[in-house]
Amino acid sequence: MIPYGKQDISAADIAAVNAVLSSDFLTQGPKVAEFEQALCAYTGARYCLVVASGTAALHLAVAAMELPEGSEGITTPNTFAATANSMAYCGIKPVFADIDPISYNLSPSSVSARITPATRLLSPVHFAGQPADMPALSLIAKKHGLKIIEDAAHAIGSRYSDGxxxxxxxxxDATVFSFHPVKTITSGEGGAVMTNDPVLYQRMLLLRSHGITKDPALLSQQSGPWYHEMQTLGWHYRMTDMQAALGLSQLQRLNLFKARRRTLVAQYNQALAELPWLKTPQEMEGFSSCFHLYVVEIDYAAIGKSRRQVMDSLMADGIGTQVHYIPVYHHPWYREQYGDKTGSCPVAERYYQHCLSLPLYFTLSDEEQSHVIQAIQRLAR
Structure with a gap:
């Protein structure tokens, strides 16, 4: 079976985790700080917190911004529910702007059209590893006084057009990564928040561990080495040292993972470009994407098959596929909470009707990819 995505665990990864298992610390030990420092070194950000999941990272970032309840936050419908959920957790109403038909990322013009006096937050998603148009989106945010959280769960290793x-x-203000097993690097489960803002960092640090601090500089009294204070209502969002060791080991191969993914994408694009009923993904000029997903658009009517029939046919050939994503506002909870928004993002809705994610991961062999390509080419026969 060829899945749509999976992790690659090396002997070095296993050795790194085993070393932690033989150490004095399984959690709250030195590997967490090492992983954070390595992520700062790789990205150039000043601060990093690694956490239990990408969802936890999003929630921490939104909560630490202390935006008033009833505020609005703009994001894309073409994402996993966690992006918008992180706003809803904090009493912020998610508002969905439409996507660009080429990159499938947030359209800056649609964002501008959705801004109201209640808008306080903008959360673009770097879909499939392709960075959103951050220069344009940051200008919009500055004009309207908005905070920005980049959901880069798909995009560690990617680069903006300035390199x-x-x-x-x-x-x-913050960027979030995910280290779920289908992502480019994994820590099993896990995530990270990057920021250059020391105040935001300190708030997130407190919220990550129950709102409790032992820092003498922050305590209201000095009672002894055992003393700690819960200064706000936080969560248990810590990452273990075992996860951090795995993530740290995987990070050392990130450039290797990226190179292979880009090779596979180029091979897919070349082989599938001539199919008149299929649209291959296009990398935006100047960007360097560490592709997390390989998403095509298929004209199902043109080949006389439904998406379900296509997925079943590919599964019969031993090929797993997936759909990324159902527009978030189509989910029942979002319809119940915020009303039926069908028709509000027509580009995203049209895209959803046609999209399909094909297998893409580091250990996908050329032979396996050829099998996938041949199965796709046979769909119209």
């Missing part, structure tokens, strides 16, 4: 790495926070 700088995603995660440096030059265009945003």
């Amino acid at each position: 700088s790495p995603v995660g440096n926070c030059l265009f945003s």
